[in-house]
Amino acid sequence: MRPAAGPATPAPRSAPLSGRVARWLVDRWVVGVALLVLGYLLLPIAVVAALSFNQPTNRLSYDFHRFTLDNWANPCATRDMCDAVVRSVQVGFLATLVATVLGTMMAYALTRHRFRGRSGIGLLVLLPMATPELVLGTSLLALFVAAGAPQGFWTVVVAHVMFCLSFVVVTVRARLAGMDRRLEEAAMDLYATEWQAFRRVTLPLLLPGIAAAALLAFSLSFDDFIVTNFNAGTTVTFPMYVWGAAQRGIPPQVNVVGTAMFALALLLVALTSLPRRPSRPHR
Amino acid sequence: MPDDDPPGGDLHLVDLSKRFGRVTAVDSVSLTVPQGSYFALLGASGCGKTTTLRMVAGLERPTGGRVLLGDRDLTGLRPYRRPVNTVFQSYALFPHLDVFDNVAFGLRRRGVREVPEQVRRMLALVQLDGYERRRPGQLSGGQQQRVALARALVNRPRVLLLDEPLAALDLTLRRQMQGELKRLQTDLGTTFVHVTHDQEEAMTLADTVAVLHAGRVEQLGAPADLYDHPASAFVATFLGQCNLLAAEAAGTAGDEVAVTAYGLRLAVPADRARADRGAVHLGVRPEKLRLAGTADEVPAGHQQIPAVVTDVTYLGSGTRYLLRTGWGGELSAYTVNDGTGARLPVGAAVLAHWVPRHAFLLPRDPVERAAAPAGEPVGAPG
Amino acid sequence: MTDRSAPSPASHRTPAARPAASVPGGGPGRRRVLPYLLVLPGVAWLVLFFGLPLVQLAAASLYDPTGSLSTGYVFAWAFGNYPDALATYWPHLARSFGYAGLALLLALALGCPLAYAIALRAGRWRNLLLVCVVAPMFTSFLVRTLAWKTILSDQGWLVGLLRDVHLLAPDGRLLATPFAVVLGLTYNFLPLLVLPLYASLERLDRRVLEAATDLYADPLRTFLTVTLPLAKPGLVAGVLLFFIPASGDYINAELLGSPNEYMVGNVIDSAFLVRLDHPQGAALSFLLMAAVLGLVVTLLRHTRGEGSPALDGGAR
Numbered sequence: 001m002r003p004a005a006g007p008a009t010p011a012p013r014s015a016p017l018s019g020r021v022a023r024w025l026v027d028r029w030v031v032g033v034a035l036l037v038l039g040y041l042l043l044p045i046a047v048v049a050a051l052s053f054n055q056p057t058n059r060l061s062y063d064f065h066r067f068t069l070d071n072w073a074n075p076c077a078t079r080d081m082c083d084a085v086v087r088s089v090q091v092g093f094l095a096t097l098v099a100t101v102l103g104t105m106m107a108y109a110l111t112r113h114r115f116r117g118r119s120g121i122g123l124l125v126l127l128p129m130a131t132p133e134l135v136l137g138t139s140l141l142a143l144f145v146a147a148g149a150p151q152g153f154w155t156v157v158v159a160h161v162m163f164c165l166s167f168v169v170v171t172v173r174a175r176l177a178g179m180d181r182r183l184e185e186a187a188m189d190l191y192a193t194e195w196q197a198f199r200r201v202t203l204p205l206l207l208p209g210i211a212a213a214a215l216l217a218f219s220l221s222f223d224d225f226i227v228t229n230f231n232a233g234t235t236v237t238f239p240m241y242v243w244g245a246a247q248r249g250i251p252p253q254v255n256v257v258g259t260a261m262f263a264l265a266l267l268l269v270a271l272t273s274l275p276r277r278p279s280r281p282h283r
Numbered sequence: 284m285p286d287d288d289p290p291g292g293d294l295h296l297v298d299l300s301k302r303f304g305r306v307t308a309v310d311s312v313s314l315t316v317p318q319g320s321y322f323a324l325l326g327a328s329g330c331g332k333t334t335t336l337r338m339v340a341g342l343e344r345p346t347g348g349r350v351l352l353g354d355r356d357l358t359g360l361r362p363y364r365r366p367v368n369t370v371f372q373s374y375a376l377f378p379h380l381d382v383f384d385n386v387a388f389g390l391r392r393r394g395v396r397e398v399p400e401q402v403r404r405m406l407a408l409v410q411l412d413g414y415e416r417r418r419p420g421q422l423s424g425g426q427q428q429r430v431a432l433a434r435a436l437v438n439r440p441r442v443l444l445l446d447e448p449l450a451a452l453d454l455t456l457r458r459q460m461q462g463e464l465k466r467l468q469t470d471l472g473t474t475f476v477h478v479t480h481d482q483e484e485a486m487t488l489a490d491t492v493a494v495l496h497a498g499r500v501e502q503l504g505a506p507a508d509l510y511d512h513p514a515s516a517f518v519a520t521f522l523g524q525c526n527l528l529a530a531e532a533a534g535t536a537g538d539e540v541a542v543t544a545y546g547l548r549l550a551v552p553a554d555r556a557r558a559d560r561g562a563v564h565l566g567v568r569p570e571k572l573r574l575a576g577t578a579d580e581v582p583a584g585h586q587q588i589p590a591v592v593t594d595v596t597y598l599g600s601g602t603r604y605l606l607r608t609g610w611g612g613e614l615s616a617y618t619v620n621d622g623t624g625a626r627l628p629v630g631a632a633v634l635a636h637w638v639p640r641h642a643f644l645l646p647r648d649p650v651e652r653a654a655a656p657a658g659e660p661v662g663a664p665g
Numbered sequence: 666m667t668d669r670s671a672p673s674p675a676s677h678r679t680p681a682a683r684p685a686a687s688v689p690g691g692g693p694g695r696r697r698v699l700p701y702l703l704v705l706p707g708v709a710w711l712v713l714f715f716g717l718p719l720v721q722l723a724a725a726s727l728y729d730p731t732g733s734l735s736t737g738y739v740f741a742w743a744f745g746n747y748p749d750a751l752a753t754y755w756p757h758l759a760r761s762f763g764y765a766g767l768a769l770l771l772a773l774a775l776g777c778p779l780a781y782a783i784a785l786r787a788g789r790w791r792n793l794l795l796v797c798v799v800a801p802m803f804t805s806f807l808v809r810t811l812a813w814k815t816i817l818s819d820q821g822w823l824v825g826l827l828r829d830v831h832l833l834a835p836d837g838r839l840l841a842t843p844f845a846v847v848l849g850l851t852y853n854f855l856p857l858l859v860l861p862l863y864a865s866l867e868r869l870d871r872r873v874l875e876a877a878t879d880l881y882a883d884p885l886r887t888f889l890t891v892t893l894p895l896a897k898p899g900l901v902a903g904v905l906l907f908f909i910p911a912s913g914d915y916i917n918a919e920l921l922g923s924p925n926e927y928m929v930g931n932v933i934d935s936a937f938l939v940r941l942d943h944p945q946g947a948a949l950s951f952l953l954m955a956a957v958l959g960l961v962v963t964l965l966r967h968t969r970g971e972g973s974p975a976l977d978g979g980a981r
Binding site: 043051103108109115130131136158245 | 798
């Protein structure tokens with residue numbers, strides 16, 4: 001990891017021996033532990049990927065039995081599961097759209113305007129993040145029951161927008177705070193109205209932040225189980241399907257979806273991080 | 284906008300004030316910037332000069348007072364309704380737009396036709412033709428500075444505001460850009476208001492300099508007036524170095540003011556005195572002090588103070604001497620190395636003398652004497 | 666010149682300074698309304714679907730417990746629901762915080778070296794390692810927890826290995842034990858702890874560390890006196906982001922544990938969805954939230970005033 005100080009070539013004699021030994025230990029120890037922890041983090045993903053190529057002996061067995069591509073070839077062999085994935089994508093798309101638009105508006109107002117109640121609203125936005133998901137779920141359930149609202153697709157969307165909103169605001173706000181305010185002032189000085197300054201200067205520069213926030217919102221929504229579980233009624237999202245199937249034994253296609261999501265996310269990360277590099281000069 | 288109204292006229296700031304909470308950044312500043320002049324707002328950081336500029340640009344709302352351009356009241360107008368453009372500190376070029384689009388930004392917002400022609404002409408004027416498709420991140424500091432200038436000037440503003448435009452450049456480039464700013468201003472005849480903390484820059488460029496201190500205008504005038512006849516001890520020491528002697532003035536007699544400093548009886552021409560009674564500062568610039576070995580070398584009519592040389596610094600073009608006076612004060616003198624006199628050694632007894640017209644009298648707060656020992660050369664060297 | 670008594674050429678025309686509020690022009694009025702228009706939809710959403718539900722949950726926790734979902738609940742200020750729920754389910758609450766606390770300690774032991782190594786030792790590998798840390802979040806929470814179920818299963822290689830080396834009795838299990846639940850909690854929320862910690866370590870000016878070394882601090886002392894205090898905001902944010910979901914989680918207890926490991930979440934889930942005892946579920950929800958909020962406030966108060974930019978990114 002640090003080719004400069006390999007153990008084979010001892011450091012110059014000038015440093016005191018105890019210091020060098022301590023430094024060497026700290027370096028190696030930290031790096032060693034870090035690698036082990038990474039292994040811990042990646043192990044289950046490897047298992048999921050492996051199982052996606054498994055032909056199980058029976059539904060309750062998770063042992064690797066025989067390599068097959070069948071699961072990837074027929075991801076929709078279990079119809080219910082595919083329906084659930086489609087449902088999750090629909091929910092995720094709607095929730096992301098609404099949360100990103102509302103959240104960006106809020107973040108802009110909170111960073112670029114001073115107004116009464118600003119700090120109170122800033123706190124209100126943070127509160128859902130500090131509340132256990134379980135409580136978010138049960139309280140919404142209590143509300144929907146009291147209001148007599150039928151639970152289903154739309155209650156799930158509403159709930160997902162609520163918890164995604166906070167994350168969008170925090171993400172976009174951080175990006176806005178790091179943006180030179182003089183750019184917007186320069187735009188206004190050059191005859192751009194506030195809207196034009198936002199449209200021509202703020203928005204293009206903010207776009208990576210908004211995209212990151214939208215991705216985060218979508219992944220939070222797609223993966224949510226707890227809040228959904230309390231508010232889905234008979235609607236089945238992908239996590240809900242997995243939860244139900246876990247009792248009966250899950251089909252290997254679930255691992256296909258898990259692996260595919262992982263691969264897709266990696267691809268997105270690669271795509272978004274590559275072109276950003278040259279635009280920023282080295283400090 | 285700027286095209287359809289009559290030529291701007293003078294820029295007036297009338298009792299302009301800005302308070303941030305309990306802090307007063309600008310304290311009822313009133314001044315007039317004549318049309319077509321190069322005007323500098325000079326002051327140390329935190330003196331309110333940038334806030335003043337931002338109020339003219341419309342980026343800051345004044346707490347009191349007005350901004351007038353000719354007969355037009357700009358005070359309540361949003362920045363995009365003012366015929367005024369700004370070159371921002373560190374430029375604020377749009378990083379996502381190339382040079383052409385940066386310069387075209389203002390023209391497009393105003394719906395001007397012939398955008399490409401105007402942009403090209405302006406880029407040629409700042410010697411950046413051929414750089415249209417570069418992004419700001421691919422330009423050097425000096426080139427970015429030119430883009431910022433072009434982006435503002437292409438709109439033909441009535442007033443161009445420059446906020447520390449050269450602060451980010453190194454010394455050589457700064458000198459070069461100073462020349463170009465002056466050339467552009469002369470060619471275009473646009474009113475320039477230039478904010479800077481660099482007194483040399485202000486004196487080099489501006490027709491008129493306003494020295495700001497603690498949110499107020501200390502003095503306003505041509506660079507030579509400010510230097511030769513400062514209105515306050517602050518101005519005297521902020522612009523160059525100055526020897527200030529704490530003295531007592533006894534009023535005008537004839538065309539002279541009689542002054543006593545540490546037992547020495549001195550005189551200053553009445554038209555060089557901003558105060559003629561009570562506690563005063565007697566000021567003489569180091570380069571106006573000459574040194575003589577004996578009393579007969581002092582020309583008739585010169586004022587003189589006996590002192591001892593304590594330090595000699597050779598500076599190439601000149602030599603700086605530090606002198607200690609009989610009462611323990613310190614004086615600074617600067618002589619040009621023109622090959623005439625020999626350099627004086629440390630420890631030499633000298634007479635520091637000056638032409639009476641080269642001194643000036645400033646009012647002095649009597650309690651100041653306790654705080655700052657009199658006779659010390661005050662102000663930043665160089 | 667600036668003195669009011671000394672008139673400047675321009676001030677003849679306007680004898681007195683006028684307050685800017687009386688300035689004409691249409692701009693200022695609209696400007697004051699705009700931020701409210703911008704925040705209104707989001708705030709309305711949060712009030713309607715976060716604030717109001719909490720009020721309703723509070724009301725539900727005080728329903729007359731003899732009612733039922735089918736016959737209808739009656740609001741009765743039934744504060745007794747709280748001690749009743751606590752008397753029956755205190756072990757579950759205790760387990761929630763016990764497991765989450767253990768998982769937090771474990772996560773700190775694993776996450777601190779990891780964040781430190783990525784931020785200060787990884788060089789050009791940094792981005793790749795970061796992706797590896799976030800990687801688990803890219804797969805479904807449930808799918809990766811089920812993967813642990815596979816790894817820890819009685820027929821799995823891990824249990825076999827541990828039995829062979831006698832770390833585990835021949836009939837010993839990993840699944841359905843507190844160990845499995847804590848391991849799952851640690852695993853699932855570890856990235857949430859590492860990321861903010863990494864961010865604050867990465868922002869840290871390396872020259873400060875070099876200065877410490879230059880001033881005769883050995884590596885350990887540098888870490889304790891310079892690195893740690895500077896990384897504290899990130900550490901606090903990480904601890905909160907880890908502990909809040911971990912203490913409210915019940916997926917790990919359900920999938921990796923047995924009813925003996927059930928946490929308060931399992932009870933709340935069944936109270937609302939199986940036993941349909943809303944007052945009890947609501948009361949337990951509030952107890953959980955109160956405990957978590959108390960913890961958050963305590964932790965934030967302890968670290969306040971050290972200039973922590975922790976969560977509030979925008980204030981300038």
